Amino acid sequence: MDQKATPVLVTGGAGYIGSHAVLALKDAGWRVSVIDNLSTGFRFAVPDGVPFYEGDIEDAGLVARIFAEQGMDEGGGAIMHFAGSIVVPESVSDPLKYYHNNTAKSRALIESAVRAGVGHFIFSSTAATYGVPEVSPVSEDCPRAPINPYGWSKLMTEQMLADTAAAHAMNYCALRYFNVAGADPEGRSGQSTAGATHLIKVAVEAALGKRDHVSVFGTDYATPDGTGVRDYIHVSDLAAAHVLALEALIQAPGRSMTMNCGYGRGFSVLEVLDALDRLTNAPIERRFAERRAGDPDSLVSDPSRIRATLPWTPRFDDLETIIAHALAWERRLGEIRAGEGAEA
Incomplete structure (x- = not known):
């Protein structure tokens, strides 16, 4: 059977990362549909021609x-699960929201999914599961020790x-994921x-003048310039990894995987901030502030397993x-917002 005949439901497909996964699936010829309650997602982020269901995954x-309409209740189908809340400080102040x-x-x-016989499940997890790792780069075998409700x-x-896959x-x-950034190179989402x-x-x-400065939290980290070091991964590369992971799951139905998504740098x-200044030739104001609780000096992935x-x-x-x-999308977003205002 052609793998791409497998129907794929993307939860949170109107959000940032989910919408890029939808684009990657659609571009590659997969049968894709979206569920999103639009609490933080945007209807415009779902491409034309992709079946869209406004609602909650808890329903x-x-x-x-959806499973029935998309042909996922016949012992096949796949889910890419992005729906959820992602703001770490909010998870500390409102933990029950995150656990819900x-x-x-x-x-x-x-x-x-189990009830319908959906065979494959790809989950949007996070490097926050490692907490503040004692080593960098971080491999999947490092201890999982989250320091906040989000993680x-x-x-x-x-x-x-893991328990469900062992039983069903x-x-x-x-x-x-490590630090996801960027936007679709064709300007379709961001x-x-x-x-x-x-x-x-x-x-x-x-x-672009939407903020008057950027706060730099902490200048006394054990890094070359004293500020925190992170592994930034382009959202379109991340979306491509999801599609390849789906193919791997379909090829080996008895195998499950956990992998870091980052570049290892x-x-x-x-x-x-220096790189952005070079791109715009108009330096933005930097305001130095105290470091935030729980921010590690360096958080860089070891991508050996996914590679x-x-x-x-x-x-x-x-x-x-x-x-x-990211800059091109921010400009495009201004045009979209202006258009929405004109339509209203």
Whole structure:
């Protein structure tokens, strides 16, 4: 059977990473549909021609109907699960929201999948499952020791998937993301959430006058320039990894996987801001602030496992390219917002 005949439901497919996964699947000829409650996603992010269901993954009746309509209740089908909450400080102030949205709702979705006989499940996990690792680069075998409810909510879902796969005819892949950034090179999607906290998103907003400065949290880290070092991965490369992971799950139904998604190379906060300044030739204001609790000095992935497991060759492993795509999307987002205002 042609793998691409497998129907794929993308949860959170109107969000940042989910919408890029939808584009990657659609571009490659897969049968893809989307469920999103639009609490943080955007309807415009779902391409024309992709079946869209506005609703919640916790709604078992709706999910069962989607499975039936998309042909996923016949012992096949796959889920790419992106729906959830992702703001780490909010998870500390409102932990029950995160255990509901990320853990309880994932449990409901997994139960629906098992009931329908969905065979494959790809989960959007996070490097936050490692907490503050004692080593860098970080491999999948490093201890999982989350330091916030966000990380715990994701790790609990990984455990549920492992236990479910051991008991039922379903395999899974948990992909632990490092710092996702950039936007679709063709300008079809990007990070659109207001009030985002990701450095590159914040920086390009400042470059376009949407913020008056960028805060640099901490200058006394054990790094070459004293600011935190992170492994930035282009969102389109990440989406491509999901498609390859799906192919691997279909090829080996009895095998499940957990893999880091990063490039294995880090950049400091100041290096990111310097790269943006070079692109725009208009330096943005930097305000130095105290370091945030729980921020590690350096968080860089060891991507050896994903490189050995999947035929994954990143296309956009370049910091200035990542920033340039994010900047182009931020400009495009301004046009979209202006158009929405005109339509209203």
